[in-house]
Amino acid sequence: MTAFRSSAGAPPTDPRERLMGGLLLGCTALAAAAAAAVIGALGLETVRFFADVPLSQFLADLAWTPSAEEPGFGILPLLAGTAQIAGGATVMALPVALVLAVFLEFYAGKRTASVMNAAVAALGSVPAVVYGYFALNFVTPALKGVWPGLEAFNGISACLVVGLMILPTIVVLSREALGAVPRSILRQAVALGATRERAVLRLALPAAWLGVLGSVVLAMTRAVGETMIVTLAAGNPTGVSWNPLEGVRTLTSFLAQASMGDLAPGSIEYGACFAVAAVLLLLTFGMHALGRALVSRGHPDGPGGSRS
Amino acid sequence: MSAPARSRENHRVRRWLRALGGVAAGITLAALGMLAVVLLLNAGRSPDAGISASSGLVSALAGTLWLALLTAVIAVPVGVGAAVYLEEYAPRTRAWRFLASVLTNLAGVPPVVYGIAGLALFVRGMGLGPSILAGGLTLAVLTVPRVVASSRRALASVPESLRWNALGLGATRWQVVRDQVLRAAAPDIVRGCSAALLRAVGAAAPLLIIGAAGFTTFAPASPGDPLTALPTQTFAWTARPQAGFPALAAGASVTLLFVMALIGLVLWDLRRRHGEARR
Numbered sequence: 001m002t003a004f005r006s007s008a009g010a011p012p013t014d015p016r017e018r019l020m021g022g023l024l025l026g027c028t029a030l031a032a033a034a035a036a037a038v039i040g041a042l043g044l045e046t047v048r049f050f051a052d053v054p055l056s057q058f059l060a061d062l063a064w065t066p067s068a069e070e071p072g073f074g075i076l077p078l079l080a081g082t083a084q085i086a087g088g089a090t091v092m093a094l095p096v097a098l099v100l101a102v103f104l105e106f107y108a109g110k111r112t113a114s115v116m117n118a119a120v121a122a123l124g125s126v127p128a129v130v131y132g133y134f135a136l137n138f139v140t141p142a143l144k145g146v147w148p149g150l151e152a153f154n155g156i157s158a159c160l161v162v163g164l165m166i167l168p169t170i171v172v173l174s175r176e177a178l179g180a181v182p183r184s185i186l187r188q189a190v191a192l193g194a195t196r197e198r199a200v201l202r203l204a205l206p207a208a209w210l211g212v213l214g215s216v217v218l219a220m221t222r223a224v225g226e227t228m229i230v231t232l233a234a235g236n237p238t239g240v241s242w243n244p245l246e247g248v249r250t251l252t253s254f255l256a257q258a259s260m261g262d263l264a265p266g267s268i269e270y271g272a273c274f275a276v277a278a279v280l281l282l283l284t285f286g287m288h289a290l291g292r293a294l295v296s297r298g299h300p301d302g303p304g305g306s307r308s
Numbered sequence: 309m310s311a312p313a314r315s316r317e318n319h320r321v322r323r324w325l326r327a328l329g330g331v332a333a334g335i336t337l338a339a340l341g342m343l344a345v346v347l348l349l350n351a352g353r354s355p356d357a358g359i360s361a362s363s364g365l366v367s368a369l370a371g372t373l374w375l376a377l378l379t380a381v382i383a384v385p386v387g388v389g390a391a392v393y394l395e396e397y398a399p400r401t402r403a404w405r406f407l408a409s410v411l412t413n414l415a416g417v418p419p420v421v422y423g424i425a426g427l428a429l430f431v432r433g434m435g436l437g438p439s440i441l442a443g444g445l446t447l448a449v450l451t452v453p454r455v456v457a458s459s460r461r462a463l464a465s466v467p468e469s470l471r472w473n474a475l476g477l478g479a480t481r482w483q484v485v486r487d488q489v490l491r492a493a494a495p496d497i498v499r500g501c502s503a504a505l506l507r508a509v510g511a512a513a514p515l516l517i518i519g520a521a522g523f524t525t526f527a528p529a530s531p532g533d534p535l536t537a538l539p540t541q542t543f544a545w546t547a548r549p550q551a552g553f554p555a556l557a558a559g560a561s562v563t564l565l566f567v568m569a570l571i572g573l574v575l576w577d578l579r580r581r582h583g584e585a586r587r
Contacts, residue, residue, distance in 0.1 A: 020482040024397060027389025031456060032407055034386075034449045035414055041428040042421070096332045103329025116333050119340050125503075125568065126343065127510025129539045130561045133546045137554050138346045164339050197321040218416070225418020227513035232546055252420050252513070259423070259517040265432055277424040281417050288416020289409070 039281070046278040049271030058275065064254070065238055066272040073272065075279060077240045081250040085230055086223040088159030088244065089166055094216060097170035101212075104171070105178045106200050124168030132232035135161040140233060149245060153235025156244040161229050166219040173218060173295055177211025178204055214294025221287040225280065227252040251280050347565075350558030365563055367527040368541040371440060372509060372567060374528060375537055378444025379451050379508045384501050386448075387455025391497075394456070395463040396485050412460060414453035422450035423517030431518050438519030441531035446518055447508040454507065458500025462493040495579055502575040506568050512539035538564040 050058070053073045061074025100120075104113050140157040144150045150157075181204045189199040205212075235247030236257045249257075255273055263270045390411065398404040426446030436442040466489050474484040490497075520540035528536065538560055545557035 014480060017480050017482050020485075021397060024389050024393035027386045028393040028398075028407075030386050031390040031411055031452050034452055035411055037429055038414075038422065038425040038449060041425045041433070045428060096335050099328045100332040100336060103325070103332060107326060107329055108333075112333070116336065119337055123336065123340055125506055125510075125572070127512065127539055127564060127568070129510070129512040129542045129546070130343075130347070130565065133542065133554075133557050133561055134343050134346060136546060137350065137558075138342065167336065195318045195322075197318055197325060200325075201321075221416045222418075225416075225420065227418065227420040228543060232543070252418065255420050255424060256513060256516060259427075259519075263427075273424055274428070277421045280421050284417045284421075285413050289413045291416070292413070 042274055042278045042281060045271055045274035049268070049275045052268060052271065053275075062240075063238070064249075066258075066269045071268065075251075075276070077238075078249065078251045078254055078276065079279075080240050081234075081248045082224055082252070084155055084242070084244075084248055085158055085162060085226070085234070085250055086220050088155065089162035089223045089226075090216065090220050092160055092163030093167045093170060093219065097167045097219075098174060098212070100167075101171050101174035101178060102200065102205070105175050106196075106204070120168045120171050123164065124172070126165070128165065128226060128228040129232075131161050131165050132228040135229055135233035147245060151235070151246050153233065153237075153247040154245050155234055155248040158230050158234040158248065159244065161233065162223050162226050165226065165229065166222050169219040169222060170215045173215030174208070174212045177208040177215065177295070180211065181207045210294050210297045214291045214297070217287055217291035217294060221284050221291060224287065225252060225284050227256050231256040251276050251283075255280075347558050347561050350555050351562045353555040353558075365538070365541065365560060368536050368538045368560065369563065369567070370527040370529075371443075371536040372538040372564070374440045374531065375444050375447055375515075376505065376509050376571060378441070378531065379447040380505055382444070382448035383451035383455055383504070383508075387452045387504075388459050388497060388501070390452070391456045391459035391463060392485060392490070395460055396489060397481075408460070411453055412457045415457040417450075417453075418513075419450050419511045420513040420517060422446055423514030425449070426514060426518045438535045439532050440528050440535055442518055443515050443520065443535045443537065444531065446514050447511065450511070450514060451504050451508045454504035455501055458504065459493075459497045462496030462500060463489060465496070466492045498575065498579045502572060502579075505575070506572055509568055509571060510539055510564065512537075512543045515540045516543060538567065 057073050058075055060076075061072050062076060063072030063074055064077045065072040100116070104116055108116065135157050139160055140150070140152065140154065143154075143157055143160075185207070186199045186203060189203050190196060194203075230248070230250050230253040234249070234253060236249055236253060237247040238249070241247070255276055258269060258273050263273065394404065394408045394411070398408070423446060426442065426449065429449075430436050430442040430445045431438055434442075436445075470488045470492060471484055474488045475481075479487065515535060515537055518535065520535045520537060528534065542557055542560040542564060545553045545560060
């Protein structure tokens with residue numbers, strides 16, 4: 001690869017070559033400028049926020065109430081809420097998604113596989129706000145039939161529906177990881193007397209497990225960033241509760257709720273939103289990088305794979 | 309374990325695997341089916357006359373089409389161009405790799421964060437206010453990293469030999485990229501762009517943050533008009549508990565899904581025809 005890039009060490013003399021190279025470089029510059037503007041805007045307001053609120057309070061305070069008389073600026077309650085939703089959603093989605101991925105990759109017939117592919121793709125393209133509607137108007141009332149003590153805004157309904165939303169991510173990427181295991185190895189195992197089940201469970205699954213783990217990390221990244229389902233279904237409580245029948249407030253749902261009021265620029269609440277957004281940026285950026293690294297480990301042709 | 313016992317055991321494992329797979333498939337299909345039934349049943353109920361008189365979808369629909377257009381026109385060329393440069397032109401120095409990884413991993417940052425950035429950059433910084441243009445720019449900025457990430461993957465999966473063979477036959481660098489690499493990667497690039505674009509069309513959170521209106525009296529006719537869109541309209545109606553609004557919200561959801569399906573169909577057709585013409 002390096003050679004292909006450096007093969008044009010001398011600048012091309014053809015004007016067309018120069019023009020296209022310049023245009024593509026311009027696109028890269030624009031994309032980089034947009035990224036820098038996003039990171040810069042969040043960073044600037046966050047730095048201003050930390051001039052008013054000490055970092056120690058942000059990290060150690062046990063209440064997040066920016067608009068109260070005596071405001072609390074501790075990020076921990078919001079992080080706890082996000083962990084609850086992302087963790088709960090993953091626990092709900094993982095077994096179903098993993099079984100489905102193995103089933104579709106190794107067992108399902110052609111017709112079943114194509115129907116299920118379409119269904120998974122459909123689930124993956126439903127907008128979050130529509131899922132939020134589903135959670136609030138169907139899942140919560142249905143769950144109320146099981147637990148009459150369920151609050152109107154609760155964590156369990158949000159977890160279930162966020163789990164449904166991230167299911168396609170796990171299914172699709174885990175299948176890719178399983179599909180990347182060379183078929184010849186599996187055939188050799190069967191030729192040596194292993195059954196199909198052994199080849200799948202003892203050979204393919206362990207060989208693909210980094211990719212599967214990566215798919216779970218990427219799915220959790222989406223769950224951490226999920227805003228609309230949580231805002232609509234889990235309410236906006238100020239306290240922290242680990243009871244799934246009660247409401248949950250996450251980093252994202254705080255942002256959505258805060259923006260519905262009037263945010264005066266320069267106010268402490270305005271700065272608090274940027275600080276929360278910066279935390280979300282760091283968290284999801286890191287999780288995405290980790291997930292992608294894991295996924296491309298099991299994939300020889302992805303960026304970060306053999307070519308780079 | 310004796311041979312017959314092992315064989316029985318394996319039969320049991322196989323039966324269990326198949327049954328589990330069937331259950332997982334059933335759960336997935338049932339969830340999708342319930343979603344569809346709930347939406348269609350609720351959308352079919354007529355809301356009270358008093359509400360329905362003031363709640364059309366025309367302005368939200370026009371807003372969403374504007375936003376889709378702005379996002380596509382800005383994000384697709386910039387994102388694909390940047391991906392081509394990063395994969396095919398940029399030297400593999402540490403600085404370029406850093407930039408490529410930042411742009412790629414920004415794809416994992418949730419839309420709501422871009423909404424906050426858009427509030428500072430476009431609504432306040434550039435003084436655009438909560439307009440269609442500010443919304444379109446925000447969606448474009450959040451779509452670019454997704455396009456870069458998927459296009460980079462598509463370009464990286466083109467076999468290296470294709471580039472060397474074309475170079476060896478005397479093609480220039482741009483000719484290699486245009487005639488060989490882009491042609492081979494086109495289906496995957498278009499697929500990635502469609503997914504990113506549809507995600508942007510369905511995004512409610514960033515538009516909500518930068519101040520989309522839940523109630524407008526006229527359809528936006530230019531990018532300077534107040535921001536309104538189907539996802540935010542769906543949210544505004546879903547968040548109102550009064551009777552009648554669930555029906556409206558379901559109607560808005562179905563309309564949104566319909567618009568997305570239509571856009572997806574157009575892009576799918578483009579991909580199909582493109583692929584055929586090129587082969």
